[in-house]
Amino acid sequence: GVSGTNAHVIIEQAPDIEQQPARQPINGAIPLVLSAKSITALRDQATRLAQHVERDSSSLVNLAHNLLTTRSLFDHRAVIAGTAHDEVLAGLRAVALGITETGVAVDVVREQGKTAIVFAGQGSQRPGMGRELYRSYPVFAEAFDAACASLERHMAVSLRDVIFGEDAELLSKTLYAQPALFVHEVASYRLLESWGVAPSHVMGHSLGEVTAAHVAGLLTLDDACRMIAARARLMQNLPSGGAMVAVEASVQEVQAEGLPDAISIAAVNGPDSVVLSGNESDVAGLMSRWQGRGRRVERLKVSHAFHSALMAPMLAAFQQILDTIAFSSAAIPIISNVTGKKASDEELGQASYWLRHVRRPVQFLDSVRTLREEGVSVFLEVGPDSALAALAERCVVPEDASACAFLSFGRRTQPEVTAAVTAAGALFTHGVDVDLTAIAGATETTFDIGLPTYAFQHRRYWLADSVVAQPEVLQGSVPLADPVESRSLLGRRLLEAGVKDRMNVALETVTTQISSILHLPLAEIDVTKPFSDMGFDSLTGVELRNRLSEMAGIALPPSLVFDSPTPVQLAEHLLAVLLENLAPPSTTTESPVLRPADPVVVVGMACRFPGGVASPEDLWDMVSQGVDAIGEFPADRGWDVEALFDPDPDQPGKTYVRRGGFLDDVSGFDADFFGISPREALAMDPQQRLLLEVSWEAIERVGIDPRSLRRSRTGVFAGAYPSDYMSRLSNPPAELHGYAAIGNVLSVASGRVSYMLGLEGPAMTVDTACSSSLVTLHLAAQALRADECTMALACGMTVMSSPQAFVEFSRQGGLSPDGRSRAFSDSADGTG
The missing domain is CATH 3.30.70.3290 (Alpha-Beta Plaits)
Known part of the structure; x- marks a missing residue:
């Protein structure tokens, strides 16, 4: 039909x-x-x-x-x-x-920031912590066992039994709590590491800094375990009787108020969160004082007054252990609890630092803010529960917090495997590299399964007769900014850069030149946006080509911005060309290999048909169930159906038929998905819009990521019906000039798909009337057998944008009165 x-x-x-x-x-x-x-x-x-x-x-x-x-x-x-x-x-x-x-x-x-891992301190332990992870992930179990084995050389019990047991009171003892947390956190980090998580910085809260020092490479496992075991034992042996309390107050308020000599600030956990530590009676008095002012006060469940003067009796014995430990260089920057700043290897490698670490307050607030200054935007708490993530969020100024993510690897209220994988997933959703x-x-x-295809978000793009249907989409302007100075010596920079950094160098080069040519701030350049939408034309495209050619020292084609239509694609191409030119010449050449005996197979399909058919499954259901897809003329294409209809076939400008098979929602299109501006989408023939969406679906239904076909020898063969979409505009507005032609010429249709996917096989549009789709299948199979392409997309498309064809066929008497085509039937009475 x-x-x-x-x-x-x-x-x-x-x-x-x-x-x-x-x-x-x-x-x-x-x-x-x-x-x-x-x-x-x-x-x-x-x-x-x-x-x-x-x-x-x-x-x-x-x-x-x-x-x-x-x-x-x-x-x-x-x-x-x-x-x-x-x-x-x-x-x-x-x-x-x-x-x-x-x-x-x-x-x-969002804009790619850095990731920091923050290790929890004492108080977050719980019986059974790590048991599910131990059973589920061999990497976790191996690291867990290794840490336990090293610690147990300095302990008289099976640490694994203590951790996986149910005796919460036993585990709460400092003698076991600190080693247990170290084991859990090291094993958790190794699991994250096996998932591809690579933090730019690490830090810990009190005890957690020892874990940070180990995973950063400052301490070997055995040395870290000796430090932890000694620290826990010496603290456990101190006299009991100390207390700790969290107060809702700033450190400035606490200092201005004054503290008894026996009370110390143990931690500055936020702009309005301070922990005080010292003897029992003085802590009780401070609690009453701050509660009387309406401030929230919480007594912490601890065995000793950590980070206070009551720790002094253990320091001499602890130094003897520290003096036997060999410190190395940290491979990952460590943020110090003692100073709240990034620590040097020299600082961390001194026994005196770790003595101050026991006695001095935890500068958590300053540490988190230092991480922000270092460019960290993703904070991942590693421990058996979630506490530090919320504290870290309160440490960041409110207007900045929305740009950050505060995540927890463990949650007391969730199954461990669910919490861990959710944390990894949250990292992934924020753009952190995770090997899922x-x-x-x-x-x-x-095996491949028939996953649902992409959920395109349709907006209406349809031209009214002689009127722009949506004039608001034709407006818009781009603010100007000063040009940015260009870079040079590109080849040398690429060679000097590490393999992982080369793409960043290439992309920086491209965006810097775009900024200079278009007078755009670098921050406003979307590297996934097509050059045409940025404002590039043929002249500025050639200027960009010329600049990059000069910087690269090689000739680049004039069609550069058309072959690589976005900054990131251009950077990929530039990098590939430069590396190829810098590499030794190859002595082999690729030649076509003919495979005349190879079969050609259909590996995937996608479709739209009248009757609401949106997939091959829908089509099969319609055919097998005998569903009638014929209906009234569409109401969403601006046709005056009543004025068009006349039962007399000889009436000029009329049709004696008002039924047929019509596609639903031909005006709908997800322009944003394909990087097409609203004004271009409005000017595009709906046949081209459908071609883009259904082509993407067809590839997805094969089980192929459409983006993975870029630079592949995939061909596109499209059969199309001459469009009458632009006939709806007798005088297109100036805003549509430049879009109307390419949006409505048949020959562009196949090329648009190739351009969108970055394909390098043949692209051909054919019009042989009713046989167009069959011819495209023939041409596609022929191209495959001749090795002109390795895969082919064969397409057929027809959208009736105006009723003119019905008017013409009516004058010829060639329409089926009920809108049904009965091909090869004795009762055939016209086309539908």
Whole structure:
């Protein structure tokens, strides 16, 4: 029929069947990843996936594997940590509704900051801590056992039995609490490390700083364990009777008030949170005084008055142990509890520092603010419970806190594996590099499953006759700023940079030149935004090419900004070209290999058809159930149906038919997803819009991340019907000039898909009337057999933007009166 279809198939040479092993932890939670370009799309993605999980009982490992490997990753992210389908469904529904739920992390990637790990101090211990992690993750268990073995050389008990036992009173003794926390935190860090988490800084709260010193490389495991065991033993042997109290007051208020000689400030935990420590009677008096002023006061459950003068009797014996310890250089910067500043190796390597660490107050407030000054925006508390994360958030000025994330690895109220994987997921949602495939873990065969495709967010883009339907989208301006000085010696900079930093150097070079050419502040440059949307034209594109060519010392093509249409893609291309030119010349060349005997197979499909068909499954249901897809003329395309209809086929400008098969929502399009401006979207033929969305879906349905096809030899073959969309505008406004032509020329359609995906195979649009889609399949298969491409996208599309075709066919008497085509039937009476 002529009234509108859109279908795509991907065909390729048949590969050998190979099953890929996936990995699954024994009892661990599985991370399921969703991402989108907006929070609304993310919620819709969650709704779609929840419906899929309800129907499909595939293993969570298989589901996680497919989500991680076959879907593009965008900035709006959610991670659901689940051990069973009901947990996953609850998490997905929470994301869909925008509510909080255990095991769910949702956020948007912001400007990339640094990550700090903060190790908890005494008081966070609990019986059984680490037991679930020990059973679920071999990396945790190995590190746990190694730390226990080293500590037990200095203890008379099995530390593992104390930790995993149920005697809370025994574990609360300093003799066991400090070694137990050290073991738990070291094992937790090693688990995070195996998941790819690499902090830029570490710090601890009191005892936690010893853990920080060990994981940073300052202390070997054995030396750290000797320090911890001695510290715990000597503190335990001190006389009891001390007390500690947390007071809602600033350190300035406390100092102005004055303290008895036997009372010390033990910790400055926030701008209005101070811990006081000393003998029992004086602490009790201070509690009454501050309570009388309406301040919150909390007595801490401790065995001794830590960080006070009552610690003095242990210092001499502790120094004897410290003098036998060999300190190394820290591979990760450590923030000092003693000073609240970044500590040097020289400072940390002195026994006197660790004596002051026992006696002096914990400068937690200053430490957190130092981390912010160092560029840290993600704070991860590592310990068996969550306490420091909330304290750290209060240490950051309120207007700055929204740019940060404060996370906890452990939570007393949650299963350990769920809390740990949720923390890793939260890191991931904030843009921190986390290897979620490592979390998914061990030994199960995985296979591709039919995951839901991307939830495009449609906005209406439809031209009214001679009037712009949405004039507000045609407005907009860009503020100007001073140019930024350009960089030079690019090749040398790349060679001198480490492998991990080279992309940053290339991207910095590109954005600096963009800033200079367009007079834009660097902070306003979105590296994923197309050059055309930034304001680049052919002249400024050539200027950017010329500058980069001069800096790189190589000739770059004039089409540079069209071949690599965003700053990040251009940086990737520039880096690849430079490294290729700097590398030794290759002595081999690639030549086409003909495989005439290889079969060509259809590996994926996506479609839109009349009757609300949005997938191949919908189409099969419609056909198998005999559903009638024929309906009235559409009401959303601006057609005056009553004025058009006349039962007399000889009436000029009329149609004697008012039924047919029409696509739903042809005006809807997710322009933001494809980086297309609203004015360009408005000028685009809806056939091109559908082509973009359904092409993306077809690739996703194969189980391929569409972005992974960039620079691949994938061809696009599109069959199209001549568009009459622009006929709706007799005099397009100036704002649409430059968009109207490329948005409505058939030949552009296939190239637009290739451009969007960064493909390097042939791109061809054909119009052979009703046979166009069949011809594209033929051409695609032919190109595969001739090795002109390795994979091909074959497409067919028709959208009736105006009723003109019905008017023309009416005058010819070529329309089926009821809108139904009966091809190859004796009762055929026209096209529908």
